[in-house]
Amino acid sequence: xxxxxxxxxxxxxxxxxxxxxxxxxxxxxxxxxxxxxxxxxxxxxxxxxxxxxxxxxxxxxxxxxxxxxxxxxxxxxxxxxxxxxxxxxxxxxxxxxxxxxxxxxxxxxxxxxxxxxxxxxxxxxxxxxxxxxxxxxxxxxxxxxxxxxxxxxxxxxxxx
Amino acid sequence: xxxxxxxxxxxxxxxxxxxxxxxxxxxxxxxxxxxxxxxxxxxxxxxxxxxxxxxxxxxxxxxxxxxxxxxxxxxxxxxxxxxxxxxxxxxxxxxxxxxxxxxxxxxxxxxxxxxxxxxxxxxxxxxxxxxxxxxxxxxxxxxxxxxxxxxxxxxxxxxxxxxxxxxxxxxxxxxxxxxxxxxxxxxxxxxxxxxxxxxxxxxxxxxxxxxxxxxxxxxxxxxxxxxxxxxxxxxxxxxxxxxxxxxxxxxxxxxxxxxxxxxxxxxxxxxxxxxxxxxxxxxxxxxxxxxxxxxxxxxxxxxxxxxxxxxxxxxxxxxxxxxxxxxxxxxxxxxxxxxxxxxxxxxxxxxxxxxxxxxxxxxxxxxxxxxxxxxxxxxxxxxxxxxxxxxxxxxxxxxxxxxxxxxxxxxxxxxxxxxxxxxxxxxxxxxxxxxxxxxxxxxxxxxxxxxxxxxxxxxxxxxxxxxxxxxxxxxxxxxxxxxxxxxxxxxxxxx
Numbered sequence: 001x002x003x004x005x006x007x008x009x010x011x012x013x014x015x016x017x018x019x020x021x022x023x024x025x026x027x028x029x030x031x032x033x034x035x036x037x038x039x040x041x042x043x044x045x046x047x048x049x050x051x052x053x054x055x056x057x058x059x060x061x062x063x064x065x066x067x068x069x070x071x072x073x074x075x076x077x078x079x080x081x082x083x084x085x086x087x088x089x090x091x092x093x094x095x096x097x098x099x100x101x102x103x104x105x106x107x108x109x110x111x112x113x114x115x116x117x118x119x120x121x122x123x124x125x126x127x128x129x130x131x132x133x134x135x136x137x138x139x140x141x142x143x144x145x146x147x148x149x150x151x152x153x154x155x156x157x158x159x160x
Numbered sequence: 161x162x163x164x165x166x167x168x169x170x171x172x173x174x175x176x177x178x179x180x181x182x183x184x185x186x187x188x189x190x191x192x193x194x195x196x197x198x199x200x201x202x203x204x205x206x207x208x209x210x211x212x213x214x215x216x217x218x219x220x221x222x223x224x225x226x227x228x229x230x231x232x233x234x235x236x237x238x239x240x241x242x243x244x245x246x247x248x249x250x251x252x253x254x255x256x257x258x259x260x261x262x263x264x265x266x267x268x269x270x271x272x273x274x275x276x277x278x279x280x281x282x283x284x285x286x287x288x289x290x291x292x293x294x295x296x297x298x299x300x301x302x303x304x305x306x307x308x309x310x311x312x313x314x315x316x317x318x319x320x321x322x323x324x325x326x327x328x329x330x331x332x333x334x335x336x337x338x339x340x341x342x343x344x345x346x347x348x349x350x351x352x353x354x355x356x357x358x359x360x361x362x363x364x365x366x367x368x369x370x371x372x373x374x375x376x377x378x379x380x381x382x383x384x385x386x387x388x389x390x391x392x393x394x395x396x397x398x399x400x401x402x403x404x405x406x407x408x409x410x411x412x413x414x415x416x417x418x419x420x421x422x423x424x425x426x427x428x429x430x431x432x433x434x435x436x437x438x439x440x441x442x443x444x445x446x447x448x449x450x451x452x453x454x455x456x457x458x459x460x461x462x463x464x465x466x467x468x469x470x471x472x473x474x475x476x477x478x479x480x481x482x483x484x485x486x487x488x489x490x491x492x493x494x495x496x497x498x499x500x501x502x503x504x505x506x507x508x509x510x511x512x513x514x515x516x517x518x519x520x521x522x523x524x525x526x527x528x529x530x531x532x533x534x535x536x537x538x539x540x541x542x543x544x545x546x547x548x549x550x551x552x553x554x555x556x557x558x559x560x561x562x563x564x565x566x567x568x569x570x571x572x573x574x575x576x577x578x579x580x581x582x583x584x585x586x587x588x589x590x591x592x593x594x595x596x597x598x599x600x601x602x603x604x605x606x607x608x609x610x611x612x613x614x615x616x617x618x619x620x621x622x623x624x625x626x627x628x629x630x631x632x633x634x635x636x637x638x639x640x641x642x643x644x645x646x647x648x649x650x651x652x653x654x655x
Contacts, residue, residue, distance in 0.1 A: 011590060015331055022338050025353040038615045040345040040352055043608045047337045054331045061327060068590040069324060073378065074197035074244050075549055076385040087384035087585075093554075094376050094581045097561045098574035106565065113561060114554040120383040121550035132551060133558065140562050148214035149566035 008068060012059035019051025089120035105155045110137025167289055170517030173218060174525055182219045183522050186226020187529045193227070194234020195544050197244070198382065198556055201231035202488040202598075203374040206367050207559050209496055210566040217500045218515050222522040224496065228489060229281060229526050232472060233534050234541065236273040236465055240266060241394050241542060249432030249468040252440040256453070256460030261394040263456050271402045272410045272458055273465040274534045279411075280418040280466035281527040284473030287422050289520055292509070295481040299506040302482075304614035305625050309634035311607035314428035314484055315600060316638040321431055323593030326645060332592045335583075336600025339364045346605060347612060359572035366495040366602050368564050370488070372577045373594050375560035377584015379553050384585075388549055393542055410462040413443050417466030424467075425474020428486045432471045437651060439467035473523065480504050480516060483606065488595040491602045 029041035070078035093116035100109045114133025154160045193199045205224050235250040240257035260269040319329035342353045343363025354360040417439045424430035443463040444453045478484040483505040485491040497504050618624025
């Protein structure tokens, strides 16, 4: 029974929750544009029910002790325990852009994210990493800007 | 029936200096990312999508074709020299190729892989040239119910084939379907599943999802389980190119690999894993020196490599003729078409012959270019692996961010990047395949529109879905696909 309790139950529950959200959304879609039960909500409801069903199947599998084998990836050992510090540092690097891009602009955001990912992978060279990120950010800002992308201000906080 | 004249016109388009330059850019980029870890052809094309703002469709697709083929050449190089197949299609190559390299026959392995890829790519492109217009003609016959059945077949096969478990494959697919339904309903104009968030009215873009799942998810996953021993790159000793005996032993596997790869590539869910596996098994059965298998048999490199490249061209048949993507890369190519307001399908051949035939011609050119780029320059390519991993992954994240910010200009989508990155991380940890999600996301509008049209025409009768022999065939095939894993397990046991 210990195996039972250790399984990733939350996976099945999360899938059921997603299905429930879909299904709930489908009931909100008014039946106004419906013809013979075919409306905008039909497919949404179907997908929602499908997800709920799959979530239940997943729970059954987990109860039976299904083994979830991690995907293979280069430079990673799937069996290795999770390095939480590295994970959260990398996650922070992914969250930073949404927080800073409108104030600090692309080049500085790139600098921060670059440094954080490099740190997550064990780089200890703070200044060279910051510099590399900044160079990459500045170069991209000019190059992709020339190609016609809207990349926002260079450093909006300073009015640039 | 002027396929040949159309193809010649395609060469006219592809051979302009500007387009040759884009083909070269694509081939170089493709080879590089095929060699580098953490970044595949689908992600690369997704990150290149922003250039579609300023580059015309013909040039952009010529570049993407170079990336697609180049990635496969690069993948075989790393399989052979460091035993790390970058993608599922190169797994079989690593089996024999790496053994060959260890035995000092790396140059011969690389050569048979590159020439085999070239031969297969060229023949498969030729087949594509003549098969695609015919399929496009047939596609005119498809009714909404048939089209819906076809998408069901694509969904089922992708969900079944691409992962370790059917349930997880379908979970991934259905999450994709759900994400694809977010936004304004095309048929009634009603917002769906937007939960009052204005940014969701436009729906969730494939680019954002793909980049987040592939780039951010991969970075989170690798960072949390990072092991970095210096990759052991096996040096290419001597100048021992392919010997006469190597040629004699290679040419038949090349042709057989092509014959296996192309048709399977055209089937939804065929992918590149099954044909390479089949080719490997077949070569092992047919080989005169069976004892060499597992120790570096050249047939075991030649066949799968050819099958791999041929299947890549095969993937283009359903994509160009039916608008049906059957892999993550095909899904992003479809998104690229949509960026230009083009809808692949039977009409593409009549409305944009220049684009279609230019693309097909560029595949021939790209193949020739890649052969030149790869064989003599392999030493230079391998040096790419010396980029330190922390900075490599950091660069990938920066490009992911620029890709999403450049396309959407929305902070919301940058936040979505982090959230979906976590989903991608969980999918990797628990072995959920990612391609079904992407294919569900991009195909759900087509599936839903066709279903609703078919049902409306049948006044809500569900049986309308089984009215034509074509739809019944597709739906039965979809049902049969559910049992494929059992067959595959047997095959794997035999390999």
